[in-house]
Amino acid sequence: xxxxxxxxxxxxxxxxxxxxxxxxxxxxxxxxxxxxxxxxxxxxxxxxxxxxxxxxxxxxxxxxxxxxxxxxxxxxxxxxxxxxxxxxxxxxxxxxxxxxxxxxxxxxxxxxxxxx
Amino acid sequence: xxxxxxxxxxxxxxxxxxxxxxxxxxxxxxxxxxxxxxxxxxxxxxxxxxxxxxxxxxxxxxxxxxxxxxxxxxxxxxxxxxxxxxxxxxxxxxxxxxxxxxxxxxxxxxxxxx
Numbered sequence: 001x002x003x004x005x006x007x008x009x010x011x012x013x014x015x016x017x018x019x020x021x022x023x024x025x026x027x028x029x030x031x032x033x034x035x036x037x038x039x040x041x042x043x044x045x046x047x048x049x050x051x052x053x054x055x056x057x058x059x060x061x062x063x064x065x066x067x068x069x070x071x072x073x074x075x076x077x078x079x080x081x082x083x084x085x086x087x088x089x090x091x092x093x094x095x096x097x098x099x100x101x102x103x104x105x106x107x108x109x110x111x112x113x114x115x116x
Numbered sequence: 117x118x119x120x121x122x123x124x125x126x127x128x129x130x131x132x133x134x135x136x137x138x139x140x141x142x143x144x145x146x147x148x149x150x151x152x153x154x155x156x157x158x159x160x161x162x163x164x165x166x167x168x169x170x171x172x173x174x175x176x177x178x179x180x181x182x183x184x185x186x187x188x189x190x191x192x193x194x195x196x197x198x199x200x201x202x203x204x205x206x207x208x209x210x211x212x213x214x215x216x217x218x219x220x221x222x223x224x225x226x227x228x229x230x
Binding site: 004009035037042043044045046047050091102103104105106107108109 | 147156157158159161164172204206208210212218219220221222223224
């Protein structure tokens, strides 16, 4: 069975600085998708960025980028120029390309604190 | 806004009560999900409905009973709950087929069982 591990329960960063959140996963499959979701204190979970395993190029969305290391099964999220609005829980998730139910396997989350 | 709404946002119920959580999506999706979110734990998938058919039940106790009358609405009926069932219950939806695999979440219902 696949698992997702986020080893940092909490991270803090100074506003305008860069922070990297770690995520590792375990799978025997070669085709899958990886996601970072953000859950602000208001609790509505939103998708930040996604990566298809077959793509070698790291995904980027504005200030958010990933470092996808397929061989190492690592999928870290880098947030550049951190803003107060980035404070939230961040969840890493995995989905098998073979799963017709589109089920996500979730990490336990990392709480990101932004220091003004 | 993600187009997924949940009511109520907060619910306090006794162990002998019966209540229902409601989820509605306005995105034209065909798959809907119930998750349980407890502090410091990964989200736990409870139920999946795909085209109104329940396709997954992750060993959820029978005191939780889902209902999906159509592809836009999803209910979670609750009865004789336990204090350990207190959690945030999240509903999500996705298009359910093809390559669109993003799940869109509602704001959740904070449930407290006393």
